[in-house]
Amino acid sequence: MMPPMNVTVVLFDIDGTLLDMRGAGRAAFVRALESVFGWRDDIRYINFSGNTDLNVLQRIMEHHGRSLTDEDCRRFFAQFPLELACAAREAELILYPGVRALLESLTLDASVVLGLVTGNIESCARIKLQQFDLHHHFVLGAFGDEHADRNDIARLAMQRVEKSLRPGQKVSAVFLVGDTPFDIAAAKSIGATAIAVATGKFTTAALLAAGADVALADLSDTAGVKALLKRA
Ligand SMILES: [Mg+2]
Numbered sequence: 001m002m003p004p005m006n007v008t009v010v011l012f013d014i015d016g017t018l019l020d021m022r023g024a025g026r027a028a029f030v031r032a033l034e035s036v037f038g039w040r041d042d043i044r045y046i047n048f049s050g051n052t053d054l055n056v057l058q059r060i061m062e063h064h065g066r067s068l069t070d071e072d073c074r075r076f077f078a079q080f081p082l083e084l085a086c087a088a089r090e091a092e093l094i095l096y097p098g099v100r101a102l103l104e105s106l107t108l109d110a111s112v113v114l115g116l117v118t119g120n121i122e123s124c125a126r127i128k129l130q131q132f133d134l135h136h137h138f139v140l141g142a143f144g145d146e147h148a149d150r151n152d153i154a155r156l157a158m159q160r161v162e163k164s165l166r167p168g169q170k171v172s173a174v175f176l177v178g179d180t181p182f183d184i185a186a187a188k189s190i191g192a193t194a195i196a197v198a199t200g201k202f203t204t205a206a207l208l209a210a211g212a213d214v215a216l217a218d219l220s221d222t223a224g225v226k227a228l229l230k231r232a
Pocket residue numbers: 013014015016017049050178179180200
């Protein structure tokens with residue numbers, strides 16, 4: 001069968017959009033800081049919502065009066081996924097309503113390319129998705145150790161989409177699904193339609209005020225979300 005000539009790209013954020021790690025990400029960050037740098041820092045001054053792991057690490061370094069080196073990055077991001085895997089086992093993780101059904105349905109549609117635009121480093125993104133056996137749905141992505149700015153992560157994901165296309169294929173529409181104003185800004189920066197979900201820390205009203213094209217309470221209406229994707 002010939003691949004479809006027009007593809008719809010749907011890019012997903014992870015935390016607050018697909019699932020809730022119930023503090024396991026923050027706990028893993030704290031433990032990795034102690035393990036790698038010997039710092040006991042509760043990092044209460046860090047807001048993870050919509051943030052990127054690289055930006056968080058830079059902010060923590062600044063807080064400790066240091067600038068982040070490549071060696072710091074390498075050591076921290078080697079330890080962090082180990083701590084996350086442990087912390088995930090101790091937490092009662094939540095998969096949001098409709099997420100599995102939506103991803104399964106979109107995966108069956110040959111004209112849809114599913115990708116990730118996340119502030120997580122790639123290994124942590126995989127660990128989080130594997131908790132719910134969802135990682136295989138995503139054929140590509142860009143991650144929070146590649147850039148500190150989510151707009152740059154989104155741009156990198158789109159470069160990977162373009163590279164993945166077969167000869168003659170073109171992108172007819174791009175959607176970015178996320179739970180914070182940072183996701184909405186990243187969507188706008190790549191010319192994508194911003195679908196916002198209020199499963200994270202922001203209400204639908206706040207997400208619309210931040211410029212979301214659509215704001216949903218959650219992703220439970222599979223047919224409704226698919227209709228949005230077709231309308232573009
Ligand atoms: Mg998020």
